[in-house]
Amino acid sequence: MQTRTRGATAVAGLAVLATIATACGGSSSGGGTPSSNSSSPAGSSVGFQKISDNDTGTPSKGGTLNILSSSDTDYLDPNVTYYSYGYEMVHPWSRGLYAYQNEEGHQTDVIPDLATAAPTVSSDGKTLTVTLRDGVFWNTSPKRAVTADDVVRGIKTACNPAQPFGGLPDFDFLIEGYQKFCAGFAKVQPNAKAIADYTENTDLPGVVAKDPTTVVFTLTQPASFFPSMLALPTFSPRPKEMDNYVPASTQAAQHTIADGPYQVKSYQPTKSIVFTRNPVWDSSTDQVRKAWVDKITINMTITDRSVGLKQQLAGTPTADLCELCVGATDLPSLLSNPGLSVQSEQASNPYIIFNTQSPNNNGALGKVAVRQALSYALNRAHLLQVAGGTRLNVALTHVLPAQIHGSKNIDLYPNNPSKAKTMLSDAGVSGLKLKFLYRPSSESSKKMFQVVQQDLGQIGVTVTGVPAQDADFYTKYLQKPDSARAGQWDLSLAGWGPDWYGDAALSFFGPLFDGRILPPQSSDFGLFNDPATNACIDKAKNATSTAEANTTWGQCDEDVMKAAAFFPITNPNTPLYHPPFVHHTVFMPVYQDYDWTNVWLDANKNGG
Amino acid sequence: MTVGDIVSATPVSEEGPLNVGPEGAKKIEGRSPWRLAFERLRRDKAALISMIVIVLIVVVAIIAPVFKHLTGHPPNQQYFDTGLTPDGLPRGPTGTFVLGTDDLGRDILVRLAYGARISLLVGVVATFLTVAIGTLVGLAAGYFGKIVDTVLARLIDVMLSIPFLLFAISLASVFQTGLKIVIIVLAIFGWSSVARIVRGQVLSIREREYVEAARSMGAGSWRIMLIDILPNVIAPIIVYTTLLIPVSIVGEATLSFLGVGVQPPTADWGQMIADAQTSNAVEHAWWFLVFPSVALLITTLAFNIFGDGVRDAFDPRSDRVFR
Numbered sequence: 001m002q003t004r005t006r007g008a009t010a011v012a013g014l015a016v017l018a019t020i021a022t023a024c025g026g027s028s029s030g031g032g033t034p035s036s037n038s039s040s041p042a043g044s045s046v047g048f049q050k051i052s053d054n055d056t057g058t059p060s061k062g063g064t065l066n067i068l069s070s071s072d073t074d075y076l077d078p079n080v081t082y083y084s085y086g087y088e089m090v091h092p093w094s095r096g097l098y099a100y101q102n103e104e105g106h107q108t109d110v111i112p113d114l115a116t117a118a119p120t121v122s123s124d125g126k127t128l129t130v131t132l133r134d135g136v137f138w139n140t141s142p143k144r145a146v147t148a149d150d151v152v153r154g155i156k157t158a159c160n161p162a163q164p165f166g167g168l169p170d171f172d173f174l175i176e177g178y179q180k181f182c183a184g185f186a187k188v189q190p191n192a193k194a195i196a197d198y199t200e201n202t203d204l205p206g207v208v209a210k211d212p213t214t215v216v217f218t219l220t221q222p223a224s225f226f227p228s229m230l231a232l233p234t235f236s237p238r239p240k241e242m243d244n245y246v247p248a249s250t251q252a253a254q255h256t257i258a259d260g261p262y263q264v265k266s267y268q269p270t271k272s273i274v275f276t277r278n279p280v281w282d283s284s285t286d287q288v289r290k291a292w293v294d295k296i297t298i299n300m301t302i303t304d305r306s307v308g309l310k311q312q313l314a315g316t317p318t319a320d321l322c323e324l325c326v327g328a329t330d331l332p333s334l335l336s337n338p339g340l341s342v343q344s345e346q347a348s349n350p351y352i353i354f355n356t357q358s359p360n361n362n363g364a365l366g367k368v369a370v371r372q373a374l375s376y377a378l379n380r381a382h383l384l385q386v387a388g389g390t391r392l393n394v395a396l397t398h399v400l401p402a403q404i405h406g407s408k409n410i411d412l413y414p415n416n417p418s419k420a421k422t423m424l425s426d427a428g429v430s431g432l433k434l435k436f437l438y439r440p441s442s443e444s445s446k447k448m449f450q451v452v453q454q455d456l457g458q459i460g461v462t463v464t465g466v467p468a469q470d471a472d473f474y475t476k477y478l479q480k481p482d483s484a485r486a487g488q489w490d491l492s493l494a495g496w497g498p499d500w501y502g503d504a505a506l507s508f509f510g511p512l513f514d515g516r517i518l519p520p521q522s523s524d525f526g527l528f529n530d531p532a533t534n535a536c537i538d539k540a541k542n543a544t545s546t547a548e549a550n551t552t553w554g555q556c557d558e559d560v561m562k563a564a565a566f567f568p569i570t571n572p573n574t575p576l577y578h579p580p581f582v583h584h585t586v587f588m589p590v591y592q593d594y595d596w597t598n599v600w601l602d603a604n605k606n607g608g
Numbered sequence: 609m610t611v612g613d614i615v616s617a618t619p620v621s622e623e624g625p626l627n628v629g630p631e632g633a634k635k636i637e638g639r640s641p642w643r644l645a646f647e648r649l650r651r652d653k654a655a656l657i658s659m660i661v662i663v664l665i666v667v668v669a670i671i672a673p674v675f676k677h678l679t680g681h682p683p684n685q686q687y688f689d690t691g692l693t694p695d696g697l698p699r700g701p702t703g704t705f706v707l708g709t710d711d712l713g714r715d716i717l718v719r720l721a722y723g724a725r726i727s728l729l730v731g732v733v734a735t736f737l738t739v740a741i742g743t744l745v746g747l748a749a750g751y752f753g754k755i756v757d758t759v760l761a762r763l764i765d766v767m768l769s770i771p772f773l774l775f776a777i778s779l780a781s782v783f784q785t786g787l788k789i790v791i792i793v794l795a796i797f798g799w800s801s802v803a804r805i806v807r808g809q810v811l812s813i814r815e816r817e818y819v820e821a822a823r824s825m826g827a828g829s830w831r832i833m834l835i836d837i838l839p840n841v842i843a844p845i846i847v848y849t850t851l852l853i854p855v856s857i858v859g860e861a862t863l864s865f866l867g868v869g870v871q872p873p874t875a876d877w878g879q880m881i882a883d884a885q886t887s888n889a890v891e892h893a894w895w896f897l898v899f900p901s902v903a904l905l906i907t908t909l910a911f912n913i914f915g916d917g918v919r920d921a922f923d924p925r926s927d928r929v930f931r
Contacts, residue, residue, distance in 0.1 A: 306891065328696065328697075328888060328889075329888040329892050330888075331695065332695065381688075382686070382688050385688055385692060385694065386692070386696045387696065388695060389693075389694050390694070391695065440867035440871070440872075441867060441886075443711075443886050443887055447711065450712055450872055451712070453873065454684070454686050454873075465871050465872065467867065
């Protein structure tokens with residue numbers, strides 16, 4: 001999933017798990033003081049965490065929540081957005097089948113939203129049935145009930161030819177007939193009428209509306225992770241009225257139809273968005289959103305996030321919240337402030353990519369021993385330090401962050417430059433010259449390139465920079481296998497956040513290490529293709545139980561690290577700040593932010 | 609009456625017209641325009657101070673390895689333990705790091721000294737190339753006239769109308785960025801101004817009698833241009849050159865600041881300013897931004913004031929000599 005970035009450190013991700021709640025006494029309000037956790041279900045550290053303390057008092061209804069932001073979302077379309085900020089932007093007005101619980105310590109627990117309960121799964125594990133709640137309506141005129149047909153339409157729209165959902169590889173192989181449906185869709189003209197015709201007139205056997213409130217999913221194989229995946233906004237229902245617009249278009253974004261507690265009052269791309277109450281929403285049907293505030297305004301025009309933070313600290317009425325405005329340098333002065341929250345993204349961001357098919361140096365990077373030697377030479381502590389220190393960057397020495405089920409706490413490459421030198425010598429490699437692809441406009445990218453240059457220089461490896469403009473970095477280099485095969489780069493940096501949480505190991509291994517799918521369809525930018533790893537991924541995907549799957553994912557993790565497919569650096573934390581008059585600020589990993597639909601303002605502050 | 613009203617054919621002193629009586633006639637001494645210019649320059653205190661500053665900067669650039677030796681800090685060496693806080697913030701000025709460190713724990717003093725080399729190298733080489741191309745084009749256009757002048761003059765107009773930064777960024781995205789491309793870009797965009805000045809001068813000089821005389825004696829075009837005309841337009845060229853050096857230095861810093869110039873980890877003032885400007889650390893580490901900015905400011909100011917002094921010295925009509 002595309003994740004949000006901060007000035008100094010790329011930030012994506014996820015957050016607080018049961019471990020954190022335990023460390024803070026299990027209170028929903030948290031401790032308010034820094035706490036270090038040294039244990040997790042997987043036995044690996046989740047590092048420094050701090051939960052803000054402001055969940056006291058009686059919630060007050062009303063007021064306007066004013067939010068400052070420096071960027072816009074990708075698409076204001078629940079079936080298409082593939083961005084944590086996009087998920088946050090659709091959450092107030094678009095309800096999904098399932099959602100994440102907005103309670104401290106349970107933020108990655110999946111709970112029903114439109115669904116009445118967890119899906120019922122057939123004995124062979126291949127049929128899942130979801131029942132929809134009664135009493136949920138679109139804000140059409142007159143209001144109309146949300147139906148199972150709307151859910152089917154939403155899933156079909158996800159692979160529309162104008163702008164398909166970026167995470168399709170997560171489930172297109174899994175839903176019966178979906179790949180065929182999408183292949184046919186790809187041939188359709190990308191205009192509203194053609195898209196609507198195909199959507200309404202082409203069957204998708206894997207997703208069927210059995211009756212107005214029952215959706216039946218038929219899978220190609222048992223998938224223990226599929227129920228967790230159903231929390232993706234892309235599985236949200238889509239009203240027929242949206243057939244009038246090209247999915248993910250600006251026109252569609254400005255004619256949204258809501259079934260959540262809010263509706264889009266106005267949307268000016270890159271400038272502002274305003275949510276007001278949806279009159280047809282019934283709070284008794286929604287256990288996910290409390291909808292305390294009457295109105296949410298997002299000003300997307302701030303250019304300097306530090307200024308936004310200063311406004312927050314000064315109690316400026318128009319700065320109740322500020323998107324990712326706390327930088328690494330702000331942290332020391334905010335540590336004792338109860339309004340600071342520092343929680344885990346549950347991501348691998350950034351990591352160093354090895355171009356395993358680079359022809360440079362006689363294909364040296366294709367050798368496992370060479371990649372292992374480089375892994376020993378790279379000093380993770382240096383990289384963490386220049387990224388803002390270990391309070392914001394928890395060391396990650398394997399594929400899966402500690403909070404993802406199946407994570408195995410291993411560190412196969414503790415920093416050891418002399419061993420690295422010996423290994424290179426044993427591998428018959430000398431005078432290695434590597435090209436590091438980086439983005440000069442990114443502070444963290446530029447700094448990490450130079451750290452790698454110095455660290456590898458100590459073992460006689462020469463690293464030269466290949467600067468790439470932001471617009472070219474992915475489109476011209478990383479997403480082009482030919483660029484990797486031509487040796488235009490040998491090393492680079494990328495980041496990855498899961499598309500869903502909990503049983504989400506596939507969301508890491510599939511896109512990053514399954515060598516049978518190449519970029520741009522995957523994010524295996526280093527073209528790593530190891531038959532043993534591919535087989536391990538298949539085995540884990542086909543596991544009949546969650547326990548078996550998690551054990552297998554752990555093995556896959558070890559296989560990938562033994563093959564030195566990449567060099568993980570950190571599972572970063574997101575620092576956020578809120579003023580004392582903003583309450584119930586529970587960090588949600590899926591948004592890398594608080595849940596706007598559940599925060600409330602002090603009564604004397606909610607008139608702004 | 610100012611000195612500027614008197615040309616060398618009529619000797620004057622600073623105090624006024626000389627006594628040209630029988631005794632005074634012995635004191636009359638012929639002085640070339642060059643000598644007069646030098647004497648004027650010597651009396652310009654601001655220019656002299658600027659020159660001293662420039663010399664100091666040149667010395668710092670030359671002895672940059674001495675800074676490295678004295679501190680024990682190579683310019684690109686990152687010091688994670690002593691040069692950075694555990695949170696990755698730069699360390700302030702101390703005995704170990706006299707001007708503090710940057711956000712990679714590198715010694716700012718040593719990097720400033722090495723950065724001076726880049727700035728001066730680019731300033732001098734790019735300016736030399738700019739002036740050489742501009743002079744050649746200006747000479748050819750002014751001397752040959754007609755179709756040659758028309759074509760070259762339009763070329764000059766075209767070059768002057770191209771937006772510098774946009775073109776430079778485009779060029780850098782096509783070619784690999786680095787010092788060479790920076791120098792080439794600066795030269796490509798600088799020569800047209802020089803050419804326009806030289807062309808104007810040549811247009812008037814080519815009609816002078818001594819040029820006619822040389823032509824009537826059978827001298828070739830290139831000989832006339834280089835031997836008879838060029839020495840007579842050299843003064844404005846020198847003036848423009850001194851003013852162009854700081855422009856080149858700032859141009860290089862600008863390109864590096866935009867990420868299309870000298871690439872990291874090379875110590876470069878523009879790059880250092882860009883690093884500081886884009887870093888969150890700068891709010892808490894003023895030295896990170898201030899020292900490279902001040903170095904760039906002092907250098908360009910010194911070259912500009914010195915350039916002004918040179919211009920005044922060569923311009924007999926100037927009244928700014930006595931400062």
